[in-house]
Amino acid sequence: MALKPAFGLQQTQSLVMTPQLLQSIKLLQFNNVELDQYISSEIERNPLLTRDDGPAPESNVIELRPRNDAEAMSERLDTSLENLFPDDPGRRDPISPDLSAQWRSASGAGPSTSSDGDWNPEAFVATPQTLRDVLQEQILLIFKEPAERFLALHLADSLEDSGYLTDFDELPARTGASRAELEKVLFKLQQNIEPAGLFARNLSECLAIQLRAKGRLDPAMQALLQNLDLLARRDFASLRKICGVDESDLVDMLSEIRMLDPKPGTAFLSEGSEPITPDVIVSAAPDGTWRVELNEEAVPRVLVDQSYCAKVSAKSGKQDQTFISECLQNANWLVRALDQRSKSILKVASEIVRQQDAFLVHGVNHLRPLKLKTIADLVGMHESTVSRITANKFMMTPRGVFEMRYFFTAAIAAADGGDAHSAEAVRNRIRQLIDQETAENVLSDDALVDILKEEGVDIARRTVAKYREAMSIPSSVQRRREKRARIAQK
Structure with missing residues (x-):
């Protein structure tokens, strides 16, 4: 059979992502700084876009009745000083194997300026020397x-x-x-x-x-x-x-x-740490509900200038009409995409608050194990969409500002067959036990396992050692030496 070129017709099925869909996915995973930069660039390119500085719509606020609503929130909320914020899992031990990380230098702060145009004496501070x-x-x-x-x-x-x-x-x-x-x-x-x-x-x-x-x-x-x-x-x-x-x-x-x-x-070094702007604000109401709202500062809004579009279209030629039509289409798409992004973030954040109500009320020891798939099934989204929504997004709660990913932790089985425990809650409990040690009673990893099992946590010794090392806590032998040295110093 001779080989020769020929035309043929073939029908296939494939999934094609449009540019608009790709941009929508990017918008979901943008943090507030990246989103603001993206919107600024779009406003420069599109003459029909303008920022909306008006009040936020009521749809950006959701009031939730928590699962544990037997009594008023003001009476339920545990705001004791030691439980107001959970321990920082990245906190370093005073003496760690990395000796260069034991001390912290006082980095210089750069001059601050006023962002609202008011006279600010700090704006006239001399530039710090390098x-x-x-x-x-x-x-x-x-x-x-x-x-x-x-x-x-x-x-x-x-x-x-x-x-x-x-x-x-x-x-x-x-x-x-x-x-x-x-x-x-x-x-x-x-x-x-x-x-x-x-x-x-x-x-x-x-x-x-x-x-x-x-x-x-x-x-x-x-x-x-x-x-x-x-x-x-x-x-x-x-x-x-x-x-x-x-x-x-x-x-x-x-x-x-x-x-x-x-x-x-x-x-x-004059570089100061950038403050975190939360995307979602969670506050407690006296009637026992949680108020979940989007932070206006973190969610920029845009408007399509319809009057300017009509004025320019009436005086433009055919080529300009095509350009204006494309600008109008892109502007309308961006407004819809931003609105959908806000609704998706609020929807996921509200479900996280509903699932982690006990943490917000009682503290990190009551953090529930939670998976992305669980939230995805509850809100009717794909797991990858929830992953993009929670990436680099922050939630301000009565217990502090947390990344939304913080609320998703692995589950550790209960010793009595009851509800599973959150890995973050177990890590916090390990740190609490170690912080309560004395030089005469330093807990080994095996002792920690026994205490946790008495409290209903079924955990292996190697898991305790892994959590302890992740929190930069030395072994029991090293902790005993350090405590005795401190006693001798006193």
Whole structure:
């Protein structure tokens, strides 16, 4: 049979996503900052779009009757100080294996300005000095020789934000200077630059520079700095033997180290943390209901300028008519897409509030296990849609601001066959038990398992160890050593 080109007709079925559908999916997963930037770009491109600064529609508010509505909300809500906000799962232990994370430097705050046009005295605060500005001023005074000054400035440019010089071995090839010349300049910088600790090549050297400046770098302290790995493991017995000191002297040495700054360069960082703008606000009403509403600041709204569209259409030609028609179509689509996005977020948030009513009333120990599929089935959406809605969205509740994903936790079986427990609630309970420890009664992982099983939580020892390590809590042996050291210090 000979091969030759021919025309044929074939019928197939396929799922095609239109550009409008793709943009709708993007709008769902945008956070409020990304959404505002997207709307601003659309307003610049489309002359028929304008922002709507009017009051929010009533459809942006839902009042829920919680599942536990036997008594008024003001009487049910547990607002004790220790239960107002759950423990931060990312909180670091005072002494962690990562020694450089034990201390926090005070980062400088940049000047603030008024956003509403009012006179603000803080707007006239001088711009804070950067690390390079501070170093350049001191280098010009310390070094008189042009060659040394050039190398010193090059070393300053190579510093990380933390103040460390981690690529020192690469500098001879980049500068053309010998290693001996660079080490001479580096030593002079370490001895004279303020704050002390800059230009260190590792944590041990950073602490040594600061102790030398205070006149406290004796042989015992040098031995301690050379064995920071033992300090991370809280092996105080080995440290006493290596340093040749007794327990009280070791406690004093550790107290001095805790007063040092492991990252002296971060004090000159002016970037402040961006405040979180919640997308949904949940408040309690005295009649026992929850009020769930969209935050107007996080949900920008747009309008289609119909009068301007009619005016331009009446005076435009055929080509302009096509452009105006496309603009009108895109504007109407964007308004509908934003409205659908708001309704979807409010719908999902309301169902989360309904499912996690006990958490809002009593605290993190009453957080229920919850899956995305459960919410998806209840609100009639696909699981992937709920995932996009809850990504990078925040909810402000009487217990603080939480990412919407926070309310979705795995389930841990109950020991008595009852309702399952939330993994987040179990983690919080583990931290509470460890916080209540004393030096004479430090709980091992097995002891934690036994206590949790008595409280109705069926959990394995390896799961307890995994949760404890995820919260940066050391083992029972390390905790016992640290508690005894603190008692000895007192």
